[in-house]
Amino acid sequence: MQRAGTRRLRRPLRVVEAFVLMGITVATVFLASVFGYGVFAQDETDSTGDQAENVIFVLGDGLGPAHRDAIQLSKVGPYDRLTMDRLPYQGMVGTNAEDPETFVTDSAAGATSLATGVKTYNDSINVDNGGDRLTSIMKQAKAQGKAIGVVTTSQVTDASPAAFGGASVPDRDAQSEIARQLIEDVKVDVILGGGEDYWYPEGNEGAYPDDPADEEVSQSNRGNLVNRARNLGYEYVSDPADLNGADSRKILGLFANEEMFEQNPEGEGDVYDPDPTLPKMTRKAISVLSKDPQGFFLFAEEEAVDEMSHNNNGRLMLKSGRAMDRTVSEAKFYADGNDETLLITTADHECGGLTVESIDDPEYPDESGGNEGNENANLSTEDGPFEVANSDYQMILDWTTTGHTGVDVPLTASGPGARNLVGNYENTEVYDVMAETLGFPKAQRTASAN
């Protein structure tokens, strides 16, 4: 089962290793030809090398291929790699939805496909096109005795944590019902992020005062869900300083009325400074969940990559992207010491139609635009310049839309089962590999009560 040593090797070294091993026995060569040389990363006597106890899934909402490149340039420069891009196995994931009006997915359908292995319509949280409820991989993990957690810089009831966390509602806007399901039905052990407004009823401001000017007001239509959580045994924290000291196995931490940042165009009230940070929340969640002897599944999401891309705000897209990479580092630190952990990092879709360019060359002027008369016309354009780390270069981010696009997104992974995520495939296959790696049967659909 040991994999940590070989897993840390980078690909060129594994090739060298492969040739050494190939020289040893003909049988090994035969195995290689049958299974591909991923087999060399396995203990050859271990037929269960693709079984994992734990999964850590880090989602960059809206994080397309050019986002990763831009974040790399901003964080480590032109010739180095992000932690997320150093994970040894890489695939490209198709994100298309099965929506009657468009193939371009929203976060709800995208996360549902990743979490359940089923394509569906936009706005759906774990409900298929026939109206049946779908069971998420984390709900399955809970049923198998594992501890589960969702961590996000968005509302904890936003589309991606809702779908992974195992809620099931026909429309993603039902955030208080999602909150109720997370604590009462699925019993998610650790819930950390924003979105307090959906836990307190109108008139009860909660820990973060209402801000009607910013449309941030308590609006739960399922009663006081914080009290409900307390009655169910959750330790509730709202002060970032209290998160460290929380010592329960069930924690609900809500640290903002809505998102833990302000998504706006640059210079128009845009803020990305979550407290606690996503890496810090992730570290805490891992320390709590990993106490479960039967293993755990943690879903951690950086939402601001998507929201800042919607606003074509390159500066804060880059800042949140760097925070996401530190989050992957937190997860990798745990996975390096616990080799029964499958670590996956990917996106639900691309956002912004982004590409990366050098600073203006008079021979190739800005070719963006074409949106005259649209209020967003001034947004979908060139953005920058931004500094390129460890160099004297600068870069321009060039946006083509303020919405989602249909391009494939990169996935990188390490640990048991990760080699099965190499290739080009639809997002539903990510569920298939996770279920297989955890030893779960394919989840059943259940008839809807709606």
Ligand SMILES: [Zn+2]
């Ligand atoms: Zn999304």
